[in-house]
Amino acid sequence: MKTTLKKRETMHMLCLKGLELFHNKGFYNTSLDDILNELSLSKGAFYHHFKSKEDFFINIVQNLVVQKVYALLVEPLHTQDNPLHVIVDSLERALEPSKGNEMAYGFMLNDFLTEFNKRNKEIHRYLKDILNVWEVNLISVLKKGKLDGHIARHVDCEGVATYIISSYLGMRSLLMDNSNEGQLKYQYIQQLKQYCKVLSEQESLA
Amino acid sequence: MKTTLKKRETMHMLCLKGLELFHNKGFYNTSLDDILNELSLSKGAFYHHFKSKEDFFINIVQNLVVQKVYALLVEPLHTQDNPLHVIVDSLERALEPSKGNEMAYGFMLNDFLTEFNKRNKEIHRYLKDILNVWEVNLISVLKKGKLDGHIARHVDCEGVATYIISSYLGMRSLLMDNSNEGQLKYQYIQQLKQYCKVLSEQESLA
DNA sequence: ATCAAAACCGACCAAGAGGTCGGTTTAATG
DNA sequence: CATTAAACCGACCTCTTGGTCGGTTTTGAT
Known part of the structure; x- marks a missing residue:
C-alpha cells in the first residue's frame, strides 16, 4: 500500500517537473538529466517508473x-x-x-x-x-x-x-x-x- | 568572377535544400548530413560557406x-x-x-x-x-x-x-x-x- | 603550363543524450 | 530481526551531431 503510494508520489513529482521543463524549454530540448537533477533523482529511478x-x-x-x-x-x-x-x-x-x-x-x-x-x-x-x-x-x-x-x-x-x-x-x-x-x-x-x-x-x- | 558565381550557386543549392528539409522535418531534427548527402556535398564544403x-x-x-x-x-x-x-x-x-x-x-x-x-x-x-x-x-x-x-x-x-x-x-x-x-x-x-x-x-x- | 586561391573532401573529435544494468538502500511484513 | 521486493543509484555504453582541420582537387589568371 505505502509502496504504491511512494511509487505514485515519485511518478507525480517527475511528471510535474517534466511538464514544467518541457513547457519552458521544449521536449527535445530538455534532457532527462535536466529533470532528474532538479529533483535529485537518478536515471535508475526514472527508468524504474517509465520505459x-x-x-x-x-x-x-x-x-x-x-x-x-x-x-x-x-x-x-x-x-x-x-x-x-x-x-x-x-x-x-x-x-x-x-x-x-x-x-x-x-x-x-x-x-x-x-x-x-x-x-x-x-x-x-x-x-x-x-x-x-x-x-x-x-x-x-x-x-x-x-x-x-x-x-x-x-x-x-x-x-x-x-x-x-x-x-x-x-x-x-x-x-x-x-x-x-x-x-x-x-x-x-x-x-x-x-x-x-x-x-x-x-x-x-x- | 566565375569563382563568385560558383560560390553563390553552391550556397543557393544548400539553402534551397536546407529550407526544404528544415520545413519538412524541423531545424533541429535535420542534421547537416541529411542535407549534404542529398546534394552529394561534404562537411568541408558546408563549413567553407557557412560558419x-x-x-x-x-x-x-x-x-x-x-x-x-x-x-x-x-x-x-x-x-x-x-x-x-x-x-x-x-x-x-x-x-x-x-x-x-x-x-x-x-x-x-x-x-x-x-x-x-x-x-x-x-x-x-x-x-x-x-x-x-x-x-x-x-x-x-x-x-x-x-x-x-x-x-x-x-x-x-x-x-x-x-x-x-x-x-x-x-x-x-x-x-x-x-x-x-x-x-x-x-x-x-x-x-x-x-x-x-x-x-x-x-x-x-x- | 604554372601557380595560388578558392572550393571541396572526409576522417576525426568532443559533447550531449537516451538508455542499460549490476549493485545498494529503503521499508513493509512475518 | 530477517527477508524480500520495490525503489533508487550512478557508472557506463552507444549513437548522433555539430564542428574541425590537414590534405586534395578545381579553377582562373598570368
Whole structure:
C-alpha cells in the first residue's frame, strides 16, 4: 500500500517537473538529466517508473495536460448561458497568466503539437485528440445555442469552431515572447467579440 | 568572377535544400548530413560557406523566407481595392497547396517561430521581425480602407491585424496533418469573410 | 603550363543524450 | 530481526551531431 503510494508520489513529482521543463524549454530540448537533477533523482529511478522518455511524456499528457484542457476550455462551456458569452469568457480566462504561480497551461497545446508533428506521430495524435474533444464540445454548445435562439440560423457551427480554435492556437505564437502580452490579449478578446456579433441572432440580416 | 558565381550557386543549392528539409522535418531534427548527402556535398564544403548551422539558417531566412512572405502576404495587399477583399484573397491564396511542386511556404513561419522560441532568441527575432512587417502592412492597408470608406470608423485596425494574424498562424497547427485539409481551409475562409462583415462600413450600426 | 586561391573532401573529435544494468538502500511484513 | 521486493543509484555504453582541420582537387589568371 505505502509502496504504491511512494511509487505514485515519485511518478507525480517527475511528471510535474517534466511538464514544467518541457513547457519552458521544449521536449527535445530538455534532457532527462535536466529533470532528474532538479529533483535529485537518478536515471535508475526514472527508468524504474517509465520505459522511455516518450512513454513518460504520454503519461504527462494523459495525467496533466488533458485535465488542464478540460478545466480551462471544456467544462466552462457547459453553462446554461449564451454560448457566445461563455466561449469568450472561457478563452479570456484561458489566456490569463493563470492564478498563482501556475504556468499558462492553456498555451502549451500548440507548442507541443508543433514540436511533435514532425517527430512523433503517436504523441501528435494524442495531442490532436485533445484538441478534437475541445472542438466537439464547442460545436455542441454552438448548436445548442442555435436552438435556444442565441445564435443565428445561418451559422456554420463547425466552421465557427475551427475559426475559434485556430485563432486561439495562433495567439500562442504571438504571445511567445512576453512583449505586449496584455495588449495582445486585449486586442484578441475585443476582436473575438466583434466576430461573435455576426454569429448572434440579433445581427443576422445577412 | 566565375569563382563568385560558383560560390553563390553552391550556397543557393544548400539553402534551397536546407529550407526544404528544415520545413519538412524541423531545424533541429535535420542534421547537416541529411542535407549534404542529398546534394552529394561534404562537411568541408558546408563549413567553407557557412560558419555554423544557425548562421546557415539565418542566411536561408534572409534570402528565401523573407521573399516568400513578401510575395504571398505583403505585396498582394497593395492593390487599389477594398482592403477586406484583398486580405481575404491573399490569405486564401497563401493557404493554397501552392502552384506546382513548391511547398506551402506560407505556413512555415509559425513552425519556425515555435521551434526557435525556446532555443535561439536571435533567430526567433529574425522571424518575428518578418511577422511584424506583415502586421505593419496589414494595419496600413486597413487604415487606408477606413479613409476610403470601405471600413467602419469604429474599427481598431491594430486589433484586427492581430486577430487576422493569429487565426492565420493557428491554421498551421490545424493543417499539420493533412486530413481534412480542404475542408479546414474552406471553413477558415468562410468565417474570415463573416468576420469581415463586422468591419465593413455597411454593417456598422454598433 | 604554372601557380595560388578558392572550393571541396572526409576522417576525426568532443559533447550531449537516451538508455542499460549490476549493485545498494529503503521499508513493509512475518 | 530477517527477508524480500520495490525503489533508487550512478557508472557506463552507444549513437548522433555539430564542428574541425590537414590534405586534395578545381579553377582562373598570368
